[in-house]
Amino acid sequence: MVLSVIVPCYNEQDNVMPFYTQSVEVFDKLRCNYELIFINDGSSDDTLKNLSAICESDTAHTIKVINFSRNFGKEAAIFAGLRECTGDYALLIDADLQQRPEIGCQMYKTLIENTEYDCVTAYQKERKEGAVLTFFKNAFYKIINKIADTHFFAGASDFRILNRKMIDAVLSVTEYHRFSKGIFSWVGFNTFFMPYVVEERRHGKSSWSFIKLFKYAIEGIVGFTTAPLKIAMALGLISAILSAIYSVIVIIQKLAFGINVPGYATIVVLLLFLGGMQLFALGILGEYISKIYIQVKDRPVYIIKEVITNDK
Numbered sequence: 001m002v003l004s005v006i007v008p009c010y011n012e013q014d015n016v017m018p019f020y021t022q023s024v025e026v027f028d029k030l031r032c033n034y035e036l037i038f039i040n041d042g043s044s045d046d047t048l049k050n051l052s053a054i055c056e057s058d059t060a061h062t063i064k065v066i067n068f069s070r071n072f073g074k075e076a077a078i079f080a081g082l083r084e085c086t087g088d089y090a091l092l093i094d095a096d097l098q099q100r101p102e103i104g105c106q107m108y109k110t111l112i113e114n115t116e117y118d119c120v121t122a123y124q125k126e127r128k129e130g131a132v133l134t135f136f137k138n139a140f141y142k143i144i145n146k147i148a149d150t151h152f153f154a155g156a157s158d159f160r161i162l163n164r165k166m167i168d169a170v171l172s173v174t175e176y177h178r179f180s181k182g183i184f185s186w187v188g189f190n191t192f193f194m195p196y197v198v199e200e201r202r203h204g205k206s207s208w209s210f211i212k213l214f215k216y217a218i219e220g221i222v223g224f225t226t227a228p229l230k231i232a233m234a235l236g237l238i239s240a241i242l243s244a245i246y247s248v249i250v251i252i253q254k255l256a257f258g259i260n261v262p263g264y265a266t267i268v269v270l271l272l273f274l275g276g277m278q279l280f281a282l283g284i285l286g287e288y289i290s291k292i293y294i295q296v297k298d299r300p301v302y303i304i305k306e307v308i309t310n311d312k
């Protein structure tokens with residue numbers, strides 16, 4: 001197999017059919033052997049039914065439907081797709097037609113024509129989202145690039161194509177908390193960044209709320225840098241030094257000048273401030289410990305219920 005097209009699907013019942021029709025139309029023009037791998041990530045609608053129907057009716061292409069036992073998230077779906085794919089190249093693309101299959105073809109052509117690259121990643125030059133979301137996303141990239149060793153390319157999506165060397169490298173990273181954007185960058189290799197314009201979602205709504213995105217951002221930071229732990233330590237050190245200086249001042253005031261230090265407000269403010277800082281630092285520590293806890297349990301990233309295929 002030359003090209004594997006990997007499509008994570010979560011509640012995409014109305015999108016999978018138009019996606020499939022458009023995809024075969026454009027990928028057929030490439031005149032290469034390709035397979036379509038759909039991952040049904042525990043959808044609660046008719047996504048699986050529609051994917052099975054596609055698989056059954058199409059005899060001209062190789063189609064695989066990996067059906068998860070429940071919803072494990074897009075990261076797990078990408079991992080499963082990369083594991084199951086047999087292509088020399090793997091294209092990751094969403095099922096909602098926000099990422100046009102035509103662009104996927106261009107990415108494939110760019111990669112095979114420029115052998116110095118191992119990956120082509122599509123990125124949004126201009127975000128179509130609201131100003132607030134754009135602000136937070138930009139802030140995330142600024143912060144993480146300041147504190148992490150791994151570089152995160154602003155606006156880069158999971159819409160990318162990798163060659164076999166890079167697929168195998170990504171598969172060698174078996175961690176439970178998979179922050180793909182980071183893993184793709186962490187494994188190294190040469191990536192070509194290609195601007196693209198994201199389309200409107202065809203049907204249904206995005207599964208990303210602001211809270212989910214925020215948690216995802218924290219996941220990325222905790223997954224790729226221990227800087228927050230060091231920041232907590234630095235804050236602790238600074239407050240210890242400041243309090244030592246302040247205690248010397250208070251003792252001198254009392255012994256040398258006999259000034260009675262008016263204490264109530266100072267004590268309450270300091271107590272609350274330091275208590276808050278301690279809890280905050282504990283919270284940061286807790287984030288890392290919880291990740292270690294989940295990781296040492298060594299549970300699989302996803303569980304496959306069945307694989308439906310028309311490949312004999």
Ligand code: UDP
Pocket residue numbers: 007008009010011012041071072073074077093094095096098205206207208
């Ligand atoms: N997706 C998935 N599992 C999930 C959430 C999303 O496989 O738990 C898939 C979804 O079907 C789509 C892609 O991941 O093909 C991107 O999801 P979505 O469109 O909700 O995200 P957005 O485009 O808003 O970033």
Ligand code: MG
Pocket residue numbers: 094096098201206
């Ligand atoms: Mg989408």
